[in-house]
Amino acid sequence: DVKVTQSSRYLVKRTGEKVFLECVQDMDHENMFWYRQDPGLGLRLIYFSYDVKMKEKGDIPEGYSVSREKKERFSLILESASTNQTSMYLCASSPGTGGFQPQHFGDGTRLSIL
Amino acid sequence: AQSVTQLDSHVSVSEGTPVLLRCNYSSSYSPSLFWYVQHPNKGLQLLLKYTSAATLVKGINGFEAEFKKSETSFHLTKPSAHMSDAAEYFCVVSPYMEYGNKLVFGAGTILRVKS
Numbered sequence: 001d002v003k004v005t006q007s008s009r010y011l012v013k014r015t016g017e018k019v020f021l022e023c024v025q026d027m028d029h030e031n032m033f034w035y036r037q038d039p040g041l042g043l044r045l046i047y048f049s050y051d052v053k054m055k056e057k058g059d060i061p062e063g064y065s066v067s068r069e070k071k072e073r074f075s076l077i078l079e080s081a082s083t084n085q086t087s088m089y090l091c092a093s094s095p096g097t098g099g100f101q102p103q104h105f106g107d108g109t110r111l112s113i114l
Numbered sequence: 115a116q117s118v119t120q121l122d123s124h125v126s127v128s129e130g131t132p133v134l135l136r137c138n139y140s141s142s143y144s145p146s147l148f149w150y151v152q153h154p155n156k157g158l159q160l161l162l163k164y165t166s167a168a169t170l171v172k173g174i175n176g177f178e179a180e181f182k183k184s185e186t187s188f189h190l191t192k193p194s195a196h197m198s199d200a201a202e203y204f205c206v207v208s209p210y211m212e213y214g215n216k217l218v219f220g221a222g223t224i225l226r227v228k229s
Contacts, residue, residue: 004157033216043204043219058216090157100146100165100208103217105157 002027004106006091012112019078021109023091032074033092033103034066049074081113116141116207120220128228133192135223137205140186146208147188149179153201164188200227
């Protein structure tokens with residue numbers, strides 16, 4: 001089974017802090033994704049990566065950056081955390097290109113910015 | 115452009131009765147379609163996928179979905195609901211030709227199962 005592991009289930013940070021969310025997958029997948037999930041807004045794509053050191057903006061990249069130095073690891077960075085970034089963050093991965101491959105999700109990180 | 119409409123935001127059924135969660139999609143290409151389930155404070159788990167093979171797709175936990183191209187629908191069904199099925203369900207479409215395998219999510223349907 002594919003395993004996508006997010007480093008923290010719950011995280012509390014203060015406004016202005018630089019926050020790192022880490023995600024690791026164990027299936028040698030090319031594609032990795034970061035989403036945020038908010039009540040009433042569903043899942044929104046922040047960034048994705050289809051190869052090491054490659055990244056593409058999703059629908060809501062403002063206030064975030066990402067890093068993919070190794071194939072198995074995809075990091076989401078909140079440069080200067082704000083209260084409106086309080087949310088559930090989900091990481092996912094999938095193999096190859098083409099739309100027939102489902103994404104596999106981690107259990108999420110519930111982030112609170114105080 | 116691709117889009118997904120889940121026709122019900124909430125569905126309530128009694129334990130042991132059938133479940134129907136409705137999904138319509140719009141896609142320029144022949145799409146791939148998925149159903150995911152999310153239990154509280156957990157990530158999304160793949161229930162089943164349609165990738166242009168058989169139109170009736172069987173998934174985990176007794177769920178199945180039928181792809182109907184003429185109706186642009188991909189409804190999720192289960193013959194008999196169990197209390198453990200209470201969760202949020204997402205219908206998802208994938209644009210086949212795009213690189214990077216981006217997905218388009220429906221807004222979700224919350225399934226409540228009454229004892």
